[in-house]
Amino acid sequence: MNAALYALTVVIWGSTWLAIKGQLGEVHPTASVAYRFALAAAVLLAWALVRGLPLRYPARVHGQFALMGALMFSTNFVCFYFAEQHLTTGLVSIIFAMSLLVNMAFARLFFRRTIARRVLVGGAVGLLGIGTVFWPEFAHFSLSSGTGQGILLSVCGTLVFCLGNVVSGKVQAAGVPVIQSTGYSMAYGALLTAPFALALGDGAAFETTLTYTGSLLYLALFGSVIGFGAYLSLLGRIGGERAAYATVLFPVVALALSTVFEDFHWTARDGAGVLLIxxxxAVVLTNPALLARLTGARAEEPDDRAADADSVVRNSASD
Known part of the structure; x- marks a missing residue:
């Protein structure tokens, strides 16, 4: 059962990047984001209602839901949708995969958690990998180029998402269950995005094509509801640290799909960069005791490991 849940999480989250491509057409990206999370919120909150879960929270908590929604289920995805107009889905997923490290940096900044040495080493290797993949673009970076805009939007989306994880951590620490907090946050994200869709949208209000409708349903139901539910189930079964390996593997799925459906051409530099990432x-997520056995080094303190694991768990309310 654990293997099935793990595979489901990796495959769904790895495939959502390609599904976003199906949303890029006549409908403005802000409208597509609003549709996606309005539908996902309706499903989650309806599920909570059917199960009899508490849905009444004070205004202060709703303010946190709104902030979480603005960061995690609105602004960041608008950035990613626009980024995919300039980059292949696999490349966008590579940049987002570094949210694992950004979350840990934010945990240090906002929660004063210790960053383990392996995190610093793994982060340096991962950043080197991103630099390897995008070196030609970085060497001739220009916001006037589509690639440059795509990189900047992807980085902004990742940073905003990780700020949302900080808010999510505070909400969970206050004892609000994940299903309710996610459902309400998605609803607020859709509501906050809708005015921009009305103001900026200059195309069709909706596409009835199979590509657009199908990708919207897949993103809302599978990417935002089922994928998240599978990951939560996995957390309860095997713990956050091992479950978080999904964030290592889903870029592989995204790149494989990009190769098949977007004609992404691999170079030796791309392969080396992805391997480094x-x-x-993997170094960031690997059990410190295992690393110590492999390298002969002294294992890091358990507190470091616990702090990193807590930070990793909050990384995963993504696509």
Missing amino acids: LIGN
Whole structure:
């Protein structure tokens, strides 16, 4: 059962990046984001209502839901939708995969958690990998180029998402269950995005094509509801640290799909960069005792490991 949940999480989250491509057409990206999370919120809150879960919270908590929604289910996805107009889905997923490290940096900044040495090493390796993949673009970076805009939007989306994780951590620490907080946050994200869709949208209000409708349903139901539910179930079964390996593997799925459906052409530099990114993330997530046995080094203190694991768990309310 654990293997099935793990595979479901990796495949769904790895495939959502390609599904976003199906949303890019006549409908403005802000409208597509609003549709996606309005539908996902309706499903989650209806599920909570059917199960009899508490849905009444004070205004202060709703303010936190709104902030979480603005960061995690609105602004960041608008950035990613626009980014995919300029970059292949696999490349966008590579940049987002570094949210694992950004979350840990934010945990240090906002929660004063210690950053373990392996995190610093893994982060350096992962950043080297991103630099390897995007070196030609970085060497001739220009916001006037589509690639430059795509990189900047992807980085902004990742940073905003990680700020949302900080808010999510505070909400969970206050004892609000994940299903309710996510459902309400998605609803607020859709509500906050809708005015921009009305003001900026200059195309069709909706596409009835199979590509657009199908990708919207997939993103809302599978990417935002089922994928998240599978990951939560996995957390309860095997713990956050091992479950978080999904964030290492889903870029592989995204790149494989991009190769097949977007004609992404691999170079030796791309392969080396992706390998470095995967190694860096694996080092961050690997059990310190295992690393000590492999390298002969002294294992890091348990507190460091616990702090990192807590930070990793908050990384995963993504696509």
